[in-house]
Amino acid sequence: MYEVIGKIDTRAFRVLWMLEELGQPYEWTKAGPRSAEVMAHNPSGKVPVLLVDGEPVNDSVAIMQYLADRHGAFTHPAGTLERARQDAISNFLIDDFDALLWMGARHVFVLPEEHRMPEIRSSLKWEFAGAVERCAGILGDKAFLTGDEMTVPDILAAHCANWAFSAKFPLENDKFNAYVKRMRDRDAFKRVAALAKA
Template sequence: MYTLIGANQTRALRVKWALEELGVPYTQLPAAPRSAEAREHAPSGKVPVLIVDGATLTDSTAIITYLADHHNALTLKAGTLGRARQDGFTNMVLDEFDAALWTAARHSFVLPEDKRVPDVKPSLRWEFARSEELLVSQMGDGPFLMGAEFTIADIVLCHCLDWAVKAGFGVSQPRLAEYHAAMRARPAHIAARAE
């Protein structure tokens, strides 16, 4: 059984969603970032943390990649061109979407007030919208990033789109808005959002 440490309002939701998609048993300790509970398992206090057979895994993307590879689901086979393409989408979403959203969050509430630069946010919104256009131009014909197959790349993208809506960035591309609605309607996503 897996133990997930991290509240749903964090990137721990990505891991919880993957666990729900896989249908494997887990328990969740909904610890906040930098809380004593989080620091007990990760010195940085960052979440999510996944405890597997006494080992501690960190970083949401590393964790869901491990889960997908370990359970041979939610991913294309390592060493294939399809997997390389999937990894490319995953990394693009992290580099272009997650990074812009995280920088905006840092300058909104994470950094000490005297270190925040609110004037950076309009350029981040512009960059995010430009990244949406680029991603849509690379998407295939299927309902998922990889076409007909749901993968961990979809989990990362949907989580970033959730975050974008919440942060006021919005989703400007109609195809991404439809995709986002479809991903949020997945039973495992609904189950993962439940407290």
């Protein structure tokens, strides 16, 4: 049994989605960043945390990749060129999707008010638009980012797209948007989205 700690409107959504795709049972503790439940397992206070037999694993992408490796699904095998390319796409998405969105959030509501620079969002949105175009290029005519089968970076990309939509970051590439819609139409995504509304 796994336990996921983190509110669903955070990167914990990704981990819950991966567990739903894998069909693995889990418990979910709806705790926010820097809460007592989180701090007990991650001194940085960041979410999500995955408890595996009581042992914590931190960072949403590391957690997703661990689960994919452990259950032999949604990933290419370690040590293959396909896995290296998969990891390169994950790193691209962390650097050019997630990091830009997080920086935008930090300057709106995360940082102390005296340290916020909301005007930086204009530059971040410009960079993000370029990253969306590059991601569409990686996708090409494939069903998923690494080929015919869904892998970890697909969850990462689709979750970031949802975040971008709510943060009003540009999503203006038709190919990318059609891909995200296919991801959102997956039953596992819908189950997690239903948890968010419950």
